[in-house]
Amino acid sequence: MRAGLTLLLLAYVLSQFFRAFLAVLSGVLETDLGSTPDDLSAASGLWFLTFAAMQIPVGAALDRIGPRRTAAVLLLIGGGGGAVLFGLAASALHIKLAMALIGVGCAPVLMASYYIFARQFPPAQFATLAALMVGAGSVGNLIAAYPMAWAAESFGWRASLFGLASISIAVALGILALVRDPPPLEADTKGSLLDLLRMPALWLIFPMIFVSYAPAAAIRGLWIGPYLSDTFGLTTAQIGQATLIMGMAMILGALAYGPLDRLLGTRKWVVFGGSAACLAALLGLILLGPSGAALSIALCAAVGFFGISYPVVMAHGRSLIPPHLTGRGVTLLNLFSIGGAGVVQYASGPLHVAAGGGAAGYTMVFGFFAALLALGMVIYLFSSDKVG
Numbered sequence: 001m002r003a004g005l006t007l008l009l010l011a012y013v014l015s016q017f018f019r020a021f022l023a024v025l026s027g028v029l030e031t032d033l034g035s036t037p038d039d040l041s042a043a044s045g046l047w048f049l050t051f052a053a054m055q056i057p058v059g060a061a062l063d064r065i066g067p068r069r070t071a072a073v074l075l076l077i078g079g080g081g082g083a084v085l086f087g088l089a090a091s092a093l094h095i096k097l098a099m100a101l102i103g104v105g106c107a108p109v110l111m112a113s114y115y116i117f118a119r120q121f122p123p124a125q126f127a128t129l130a131a132l133m134v135g136a137g138s139v140g141n142l143i144a145a146y147p148m149a150w151a152a153e154s155f156g157w158r159a160s161l162f163g164l165a166s167i168s169i170a171v172a173l174g175i176l177a178l179v180r181d182p183p184p185l186e187a188d189t190k191g192s193l194l195d196l197l198r199m200p201a202l203w204l205i206f207p208m209i210f211v212s213y214a215p216a217a218a219i220r221g222l223w224i225g226p227y228l229s230d231t232f233g234l235t236t237a238q239i240g241q242a243t244l245i246m247g248m249a250m251i252l253g254a255l256a257y258g259p260l261d262r263l264l265g266t267r268k269w270v271v272f273g274g275s276a277a278c279l280a281a282l283l284g285l286i287l288l289g290p291s292g293a294a295l296s297i298a299l300c301a302a303v304g305f306f307g308i309s310y311p312v313v314m315a316h317g318r319s320l321i322p323p324h325l326t327g328r329g330v331t332l333l334n335l336f337s338i339g340g341a342g343v344v345q346y347a348s349g350p351l352h353v354a355a356g357g358g359a360a361g362y363t364m365v366f367g368f369f370a371a372l373l374a375l376g377m378v379i380y381l382f383s384s385d386k387v388g
Helices: 002-018 022-033 037-053 055-064 067-087 092-106 109-120 123-137 139-143 146-155 157-178 193-197 206-212 214-232 236-257 260-264 268-287 293-306 310-318 323-354 358-380
Strands: none
Touching: 002 067, 002 092, 002 109, 002 123, 002 139, 002 157, 022 037, 022 092, 022 146, 022 157, 022 214, 022 236, 037 055, 037 092, 037 214, 037 323, 055 067, 055 109, 055 323, 067 092, 067 109, 067 157, 109 123, 109 310, 109 323, 123 139, 123 236, 123 260, 123 310, 139 146, 139 236, 146 157, 146 236, 193 323, 206 214, 206 268, 206 310, 206 323, 206 358, 214 236, 214 268, 214 293, 214 323, 214 358, 236 268, 236 293, 236 310, 260 268, 260 310, 268 293, 268 310, 268 358, 310 323, 323 358
């Protein structure tokens, strides 16, 4: 089990990398392919949307054929193939198609590990294990920052993508060889996605999980690069350093969130309090960010730290799901999380353009993130708390 989970962790490192690396390539892709920030916003959004769309079939596959083959096959075809297509890209359209395919490849890897946690570990440990996986896997966020900027400048972005394709294929084959599926359930396994959608308690959690991760994902995955470049004239290397700082904040945030539900005896208020701090950081970006690059980077880091409540929201939702629907349940929750990030990311580009770009455009984008987060928090207030 340990070797298999290690391979799934490496796959999740790749997933974190692929959702975030466009931020440091924005300049070179504009020069080489004519890709605008709005093109890259759409490409990043497609990664999240295809990732989200795959959660329903992935959930069924986890329950029926297990995490080993589900994760290995999709990562091999989607992750490896998508990275090759990206390396061969000749236009912004190719970038979008490649990111969509990579989203398919990354869709099962975290859920495969969550499925194993839910089936083979005590329920009270789920949030901590989920947070450890997110925190350790978020090393991919760091690699997608300054190291990716260095690799693109040293070897070229195409060669870097071909290298990533090779790594993705190797990890997929390792998962196929080393991951062990949990034993089949002996109890009645009848049930469907509709059974989950009929649970009123989950519908008070869905809006929160839809918006909680979106601001951190969108800013770290794309907007931090154009924002710092356009507002303060930072170079690719400096943007790489800034994204590295935000990525480290997200790792620390995930690790900090992990044990809080057990320490404080609540999941609901851990999520709500962290989201309130994230909302404050977003408002700070709007009101105070343009006054200095260092302050803006610090506020982006705060969004990353407090906006990574995902493991605790997942644990809150997971506590309501019957064992025989574990795969479909965790992937349904993840669909709302990643789908929310994708929709918000995809919508943010047109909003930036509609506001006229520049400072007004970034104010519109950050304000959009803040408004959605606040709405999700209001609905989440009516949810019932559950720990264990």
